[in-house]
Amino acid sequence: MNVAIILAAGKSTRAKQDKLFVSLHGFPLWTHSYNTFLNHPKIDKIILVVPNKSKFQKYINEETELVIGGKTRMESFKNALSTLKLKDEDIVLDHNAANPFVSQKEISDVIKETKKYGAAALSCQCIDTTITASGSFYSTLLDRSTLRLMQTPQAARGDIMKKIVLNNQSDLASAILPFHKVKIVEANPSNKKITFPEDLKSLNYFIGEDSHAFSTAGILVLGGLKVKTQHALLANSDGDVLLHAIGRALAQAKNLSFSKIADKFCKKGEKNSAKYLKPLLENVEIQMISISIECQKPKIDSLPLKESLAKILKISEEKIRISAHTGEGLENFGNGIRSTVILTCICK
Secondary structure: OEEEEEEOOOOOOOOOOOHHHOEEOOEEHHHHHHHHHHOOOOOOEEEEEEOOOHHHHOOOOOOOEEEEOOOOHHHHHHHHHOOOOOOOOOEEEEEEOOOOOOOHHHHHHHHHHHHHHOEEEEEEEOOOOOEEEEOOEEEEEOOHHHOEEEEEEEEEEHHHHOOOOOOOOOOHHHHHOOOOOOEEEEOOOOOOOOOOHHHHHOOOEEEEEEEEEEOOOOOEEEOOEEEOOOOOEOOOOOOOHHHHHHHHHHHHHOOOOHHHHHHHHHHOOOOOHHHHHHHHHOOEEEEEEEEEEEOOOOOHHHOOHHHHHHHHHOOOHHHEEEEEEOHHHOOOOOOEEEEEEEEEEEEO
C-alpha cells in the first residue's frame, strides 16, 4: 500500500495570509497537490493533515482521511502516521500541501526509488553561490556541488519507518538520514514550496514541457538555433523542443491549445516553430522565463540560446534563465531532448 500524507496544518506565518486558500487557477492552492495525488494510479490512500476539518471537507472525496495537525510539521506528520498499521512493504509519502506543482512523474519516481532503496526524496541542485554568515559578515564559502535544496514528496518503506526516531526534525528525510540512506530524486524546477508573500505574487506563472527523440538525419534546431553537429529531432515540424515548451506555457496563459495552433501551421507546410509562437506572443508581456533542459548532447552551455530566444520572444536576455543537466544516465535522454519551461507573464 502506498500512503500519501499531505500536510496542510501550517499557520502560514511567513506568508502573512492563509496561503493554502489563496486562489490558484480558480481553486485553493492546496487542492492542486491533493488532486495530483488523488489521481495518481499508485496512491492507495491519502491522509490530509489540517488545522480544522470543516474548512477542508467540501474539497475532498469520501476515501480521504482528515487528521488534525500538531504544533510543528513533524507533530502533524506523526499524528497522521499514528492512524496507520504499516507493513514492511508499505510506502509512506510525506508531502507539503504548499508545493502545489508536484507532478505525477515525481510521485512515481519517488515511489519507485523508495521501493528499491528503502527511502527517497525530491530535491533540486543548489545553483546559487552559498556562504555561511557570522554576525553581520559573510564567513565561509560552501561547495554548492554537494548541496541539495529539499522538496517534497519524501518517502520511506514501512520497514525503514519502524527503525527511525521522529522527534522535531524539519522533514522526513532529515529524520531518516541518521538511520538509513535516502536516494536522491531530481525535482522538477516548478515543484517548489510557497512560503513568502513574494512567492504568492509569482503564482501567475505557467508551465510548458516537450520532448522528442533524435532522428538519424537532418540538423537539430533548438531555441531557434541550427546545431549542425547533431541530427534533427523526430517531429512533424523542425522539432524545436525548447520553443514548443515555451509555446505550451504561453498557450496555457491564454487558455489556448498549442497543439491546435501548431497543427494549423504544419498543415500549411510551415516547419519553423518560431512562427508558431507569433500568435501566442500577441498582447503578452513576459516577465521572466526559466528553462530546464535535459539531454546528453549537444553541450547546452556552448550554444548562444539566450541571444536567440531574446530575439524570438522580443525580451532582454536578463529575463531568461537556463539550466541544463544530463540526467546522470538515469533516463533515456541520451536518445533525445526534454525541455521544461516556467514562464511568468501578463496577458494584456
